[in-house]
Every structure is written in C-alpha cells, then in structure tokens.
Amino acid sequence: DIQMTQSPSSLSASVGDRVTITCRASQSISSYLNWYQQKPGKAPKLLIYAASSLHTGVPSRFSGSGTWTDFTLTISNLQPEDSATYYCQQSYNTPRTFGPGTKVDVK
C-alpha cells in the first residue's frame, strides 16, 4: 500500500493569512494526488485533483502543487469558513489511501 503522511497535523492561523499543508507519499505517484476538505459532521468535499487542478466551484484561494512524492495545498487569504480538516489522497493505485489529515483552525 502507498502510505500518505501530512504535516502539520494541525495549525491555527488568522483571517487573511496564507497557509500551506504538506503531503508526502511513500513512493512516487506522479500527479495522482487529490485534496479534500471535511467540516465536522459532514462528508469530505473535493478541492483539488491531479495535484493542481481546481475542482468545479472551489474558490481560487485554494491551490495545489507538487509531483512524484511531495505535494502542497495552499490556502491564500484564509477565510473563517476554511476551518476544517484537510486530507490528501493518492489515486495512483488501489487501495486508495488517504493522509491522516490536517486540522486548520481560523482564529
């Protein structure tokens, strides 16, 4: 199985800040990397697919980058509604695996 790790596990930032979350795969996955946002009590929502493509309807302050084993999710101009847990997920092969999540708190 491909293991996914994320850092940090949690962070706190202020409205308007720029935050970066890192995801690392245990082997090369090219650009087969997706990012999801999950709010408490809700299902995850797709933000970014193929490492850097913004899903339909997702605000442009979200962006993704990276390839091979190292990836980042950046939230520019952080908004209160961005408080959530963010997960990366590899789509390179099965079993599909997710990172452990990064909890973002907006002060």
Add this chain to the structure above:
Amino acid sequence: QLQLQESGPGLVKPSETLSLTCTVSGGSISSSSYYWAWIRQPPGKGLEWIGAMYYSGTTYYNPSLKRRAFISVDTSKNQFSLNLSSVTAADTAVYYCASWYNYGYGYFDNWGQGTLVTVSS
C-alpha cells in the same frame, strides 16, 4: 450532479454482517465514467477506503479488511450495496458511499452524507 444517500441499520451486533445501501440519483449507476465506492471513518479518525465496484462487475477491495467486504450493484434500482461480515467494535464508523470519477487521474467527486454504524451487543 450526482446525489448519493446511504441507508441501513445504525446498530449491528458483533460477529454479524453490516449491510448498507447507497441510492444514486441525478445519473445512472451504469455510467462508464464512475466506479462506486465505500469509504469509512471511525469516530475522530481518518478516512479508510473499503472498496469500489464498476457497474459491469469489476471490483476492488482493501486487503486490510481481509476479504470481509463485498460490494454489489443493482442497476435496476440505481443502487449499490456493502456487506461487511464478522464485524467487531473496530468496524464502528461513519460509512460513506461515493462516486469515483474514472477518467484522467481519478477522484471522489460526489459523497453521501454518511451513516454512523455502531457495532455493539
């Protein structure tokens, strides 16, 4: 846009079989664009992919479940189902059904709201 809705018992006894159904609306479960997947999330923990099925019958499972999972599709009802046998307390989780867009790089683009299943006697 697809809508997915899970249904099934919220309480299952240890050693019994957990059975859930996902009803798909807004599109056909026979679409060539999608695999139909189950994902679970134990309380306070991360996401675990259980498996997925194509309408034609091709199926993939997470080996970590040790062959306890079985996914089936009913095209006449536009539904797909999960059976998880020999459950223990470790199977207590919110279970989500989701659509896996199968083209390009692939991603889960539509999710059900999730249903909590508790394993307890």
